[in-house]
Amino acid sequence: MAFETGFLHALIYLAAALIAILIGRWSGAGAVLGYLAAGTAIGPWGLGLIGSKEGAHVTHFAEFGVVLMLFLIGLELRPRMLWKMRRPLLALGGGQVLLSTMALAGGAMAFGLDWREALAVGLVLAPSSTAIVLQSLSERGLRQTDPGRDAFSVLLFQDVAVIPIIAIIPLLAVSGVDVSGGHSSAAWMDGLSPAVRALVTFIAIIAIIVLSWWGIRPLFRAVAKANLREAFVAAALLLVIGVALAMTKVGLSPALGAFVAGVVLAGSEYRHELEADLEPFKGLLLGLFFIGVGMGIDFGHIWANIQTVLLVTVALVLIKGVVIAFLARANRAELPGAYLVAAALAAGGEFAFVLVSVGQSAGVIAGDTAPTVIAAVALSMAATPILILVFGKRYHQFQRRKNETAGDEARESDVSDEGAPVIICGFGRFGHAVGRLLRGQGFACSVLDRDAEQVDLLREIGIPIHYGDAARPDLLQAAGAANAKVLVIAIKNADSALKIARTARELYPHLEIYLRAFGRIDAYEFVDAGEDRFYRDTLDSSLRMGADILRHFGMKEESAKRVTELYRRSDEEAVREMAKHRHDRKRYLDAGREAVRALDEVMRSDSPCADRDSSKAEC
Numbered sequence: 001m002a003f004e005t006g007f008l009h010a011l012i013y014l015a016a017a018l019i020a021i022l023i024g025r026w027s028g029a030g031a032v033l034g035y036l037a038a039g040t041a042i043g044p045w046g047l048g049l050i051g052s053k054e055g056a057h058v059t060h061f062a063e064f065g066v067v068l069m070l071f072l073i074g075l076e077l078r079p080r081m082l083w084k085m086r087r088p089l090l091a092l093g094g095g096q097v098l099l100s101t102m103a104l105a106g107g108a109m110a111f112g113l114d115w116r117e118a119l120a121v122g123l124v125l126a127p128s129s130t131a132i133v134l135q136s137l138s139e140r141g142l143r144q145t146d147p148g149r150d151a152f153s154v155l156l157f158q159d160v161a162v163i164p165i166i167a168i169i170p171l172l173a174v175s176g177v178d179v180s181g182g183h184s185s186a187a188w189m190d191g192l193s194p195a196v197r198a199l200v201t202f203i204a205i206i207a208i209i210v211l212s213w214w215g216i217r218p219l220f221r222a223v224a225k226a227n228l229r230e231a232f233v234a235a236a237l238l239l240v241i242g243v244a245l246a247m248t249k250v251g252l253s254p255a256l257g258a259f260v261a262g263v264v265l266a267g268s269e270y271r272h273e274l275e276a277d278l279e280p281f282k283g284l285l286l287g288l289f290f291i292g293v294g295m296g297i298d299f300g301h302i303w304a305n306i307q308t309v310l311l312v313t314v315a316l317v318l319i320k321g322v323v324i325a326f327l328a329r330a331n332r333a334e335l336p337g338a339y340l341v342a343a344a345l346a347a348g349g350e351f352a353f354v355l356v357s358v359g360q361s362a363g364v365i366a367g368d369t370a371p372t373v374i375a376a377v378a379l380s381m382a383a384t385p386i387l388i389l390v391f392g393k394r395y396h397q398f399q400r401r402k403n404e405t406a407g408d409e410a411r412e413s414d415v416s417d418e419g420a421p422v423i424i425c426g427f428g429r430f431g432h433a434v435g436r437l438l439r440g441q442g443f444a445c446s447v448l449d450r451d452a453e454q455v456d457l458l459r460e461i462g463i464p465i466h467y468g469d470a471a472r473p474d475l476l477q478a479a480g481a482a483n484a485k486v487l488v489i490a491i492k493n494a495d496s497a498l499k500i501a502r503t504a505r506e507l508y509p510h511l512e513i514y515l516r517a518f519g520r521i522d523a524y525e526f527v528d529a530g531e532d533r534f535y536r537d538t539l540d541s542s543l544r545m546g547a548d549i550l551r552h553f554g555m556k557e558e559s560a561k562r563v564t565e566l567y568r569r570s571d572e573e574a575v576r577e578m579a580k581h582r583h584d585r586k587r588y589l590d591a592g593r594e595a596v597r598a599l600d601e602v603m604r605s606d607s608p609c610a611d612r613d614s615s616k617a618e619c
Helices: 002-027 031-042 052-062 064-075 079-084 086-110 115-125 130-139 146-171 184-189 194-226 229-249 254-267 271-295 299-304 306-330 335-345 351-362 370-410 429-440 452-460 473-478 494-507 520-528 539-552 557-579 585-606
Strands: 422-425 445-449 486-489 512-517 534-536
Touching (some): 002 031, 031 271, 064 130, 086 115, 086 306, 115 351, 130 370, 146 306, 146 351, 229 254, 229 271, 271 370, 306 335, 306 370, 422 429, 429 486, 486 494, 494 512, 494 520, 520 557, 534 539, 557 585
Parallel strands (some): 512 534
16 A cells, blocks of 8 residues: 555656656746645645655655756766866855845844744854755756856855854854754764864765775776776666765765765866766656755745745845855956845755754754745745846846957947948958958958957957948948958858848948858848848758768768758758748748758769668768
């Protein structure tokens, strides 16, 4: 019977996770918010499919997903990278924990709490949710932006700061201190003095570093020689689970130990294999963790204390948001970026659930305070994906406007009319090759680029180039468009390229315009705009590689050139035909199927190896 119940619960969780992902992606809200909503729906305050006791067991198991996530984060960080990040780690991360704790403690005292309990609450609420923030930023394409890196620095510092926080909270108790830090497996340390406990903790961390570097690498080397992927997966899980267990034995966060082990192994030759093997486990367990957080929201307490809970939640988000935005601005972040960092980190985090239990065990946090704090943390965590969605869109809009206009205002253009017959807009990898080829054959080119660093670099190596945006009519005129014959638009952004093309068509209709298309979608845009001379970015390279492979299999040079040119002509015709129907899905798909059929037929009929074994062709 228990066997069937376990399978039933697994079925409910997996179905909820799948539905959450689909709805989150479809609505644009993201998977994290979908997981939280799914947990609320199946939990005791929703449909009641999973009881609170069963949900707590699964949530404890799913917390291992957070441990895996921090291990994988550690794998991405080499000690040299951490050293480079020292300024944002200390200035942003350290400042955030310190100032947020003080501000939140002050707010708690305004609610009437004793200073010791208020300080404990401030320490509990200062950390943010590493799991939700990083997942939400990644879903929005914000992980590698400046705000994403700032948020990551703060989260990294917070994860490390949990160790001293766990040690500090029991010290705030007047008596009856539970030095175990809330981890029952560390009860053996209860009778030790603070100095001895600190020494044991230090030794445990050093042991993890030594074991990860000198002990685990030989193990992975032996497992790799066995050439069995399941053995490598087992070894990876053994490492993470072993480190997590060792940390709980000394009363510390298992996530911290996993993070340390990941950093130690970041420079090893097995880093990429570890990432690939553990990523599926991390994704599934994190999904279960988020569902568990949604199930754990005590709506009964919330409804009974709705005003207090909402007030605490709003105060938490506003106080932390203001502190973080201030620090981000002080760290020279742009205003929309500072708002995004604040929105991402303003909520509480998953460590709050552990820290509250630490405070309760130590007698620092009262029994009537804890449920309100937990409810406020859960609600704020549920709001985090929404806040990132809203402020992430604003940040993306700001970046687009900045890319379009800021470059012009930041530096005066130095464009001049050189009397060149060719004007090239954009001198990256594409425009550079075109310009060098033309100049090598004696055709002068006037080159414009709006990337100031690129302009300075090319000038230093002796390539004549001007800073300026050809979308501005005055700069196009200054470059000599009235007397030029050809305009090459080699920039990546299709919207900007069309803007330049329209300006040139209107003011200088005599110009022959050639455009770079980054892909088929850009090509469709150019066809719609009536532009015929466009060249897809990777088409030539792809065909050249295909021709080389055909020659490797024995095809003659002339035959390889002929079939690749035939493919080029057929594919370009297909692009123009499909562009006519791209806003009508049915006709677009019909045109695509016809293009595939026609291309295959043409290629087979013209192939000199059509009736032969292609792996042995010498034609």
